[in-house]
Amino acid sequence: MPRINLLPWRDQQRHDRRVGFYVALGGAAAAAVVVAFATYLMFSSMIDAQDGRNALLKAQIHVVDQQIEEINDLETQKQNFISRMQIIEKLQRSRPEVVHLFDQLVKVMPDGTYLTSVKESGDQLKFEGIAQSSTRVSTLMRNIAASQWLRNPELEVIETKKDNQPGSRFVLDAQQVSLADGDDDDGSGDDGTDSGHNGHPHAKRPARPAITGLTR
Numbered sequence: 001m002p003r004i005n006l007l008p009w010r011d012q013q014r015h016d017r018r019v020g021f022y023v024a025l026g027g028a029a030a031a032a033v034v035v036a037f038a039t040y041l042m043f044s045s046m047i048d049a050q051d052g053r054n055a056l057l058k059a060q061i062h063v064v065d066q067q068i069e070e071i072n073d074l075e076t077q078k079q080n081f082i083s084r085m086q087i088i089e090k091l092q093r094s095r096p097e098v099v100h101l102f103d104q105l106v107k108v109m110p111d112g113t114y115l116t117s118v119k120e121s122g123d124q125l126k127f128e129g130i131a132q133s134s135t136r137v138s139t140l141m142r143n144i145a146a147s148q149w150l151r152n153p154e155l156e157v158i159e160t161k162k163d164n165q166p167g168s169r170f171v172l173d174a175q176q177v178s179l180a181d182g183d184d185d186d187g188s189g190d191d192g193t194d195s196g197h198n199g200h201p202h203a204k205r206p207a208r209p210a211i212t213g214l215t216r
Contacts, residue, residue, distance in 0.1 A: 100149045101125075101176060108143035108150065112136050120176070125150070127172040134158055137170045149177045 105115070112132035119126040131137045137158055144153040157171040 097149075097176065097178065104147050104149045108140060108147050110136050110139040110143065113140055123176045123178055125174045125176055126156075127170075127174065129170060129172075130167045131158075131170055132167050134168060137168070137172070140172065144172075144174050150174050151177055 105118070109115070113129060113136045115127055115129035117126075117128040119128075131140070137155065141153040141155065144150045152173075152175040154173045155170065156173060158168055159170075160168050
């Protein structure tokens with residue numbers, strides 16, 4: 001029986017398998033590189049698109065921030081304008097108060113009493129003067145308490161003048177009634193009719209006492 005040597009065929013088969021394996025391995029590596037490169041390009045494109053959207057959002061946010069600042073500035077200007085309007089309205093409503101104040105000073109001053117100084121701080125008034133006696137000062141305080149434009153009289157000081165001079169020096173505090181506190185108490189209405197200085201149309205004005213050294 002003849003003997004057949006199969007070793008060369010087996011060597012060739014192993015060689016072919018080895019070559020096929022390397023070819024398949026190279027193809028798989030090439031395919032992996034292609035897939036990785038395509039994935040990289042895809043993600044780079046997605047990142048670039050997202051960066052573009054982020055940049056657009058930042059630009060829009062900046063525009064909105066500027067609009068908010070403008071709105072805040074307008075709101076501040078509105079509040080300033082309202083405050084100025086309120087101040088102007090208050091000043092317009094309080095213009096007659098000085099007239100009412102001096103008119104009331106004439107009415108509340110009893111005989112034998114005169115003022116040397118009148119100081120005003122807001123609606124607080126400080127009267128300094130000379131009275132013939134403490135009874136005159138008490139009468140002055142009662143008149144202020146009953147006045148339509150003055151209230152809350154408080155006596156600070158009353159002292160006898162030195163060098164045996166007649167009369168007593170007094171310092172008296174009071175509060176002025178503002179038109180803003182009670183327009184209904186004012187005798188002059190919005191129709192322009194004048195009802196008198198103290199709200200009474202036919203009020204008779206007493207004789208004016210001497211008032212000197214007025215400061216405001």
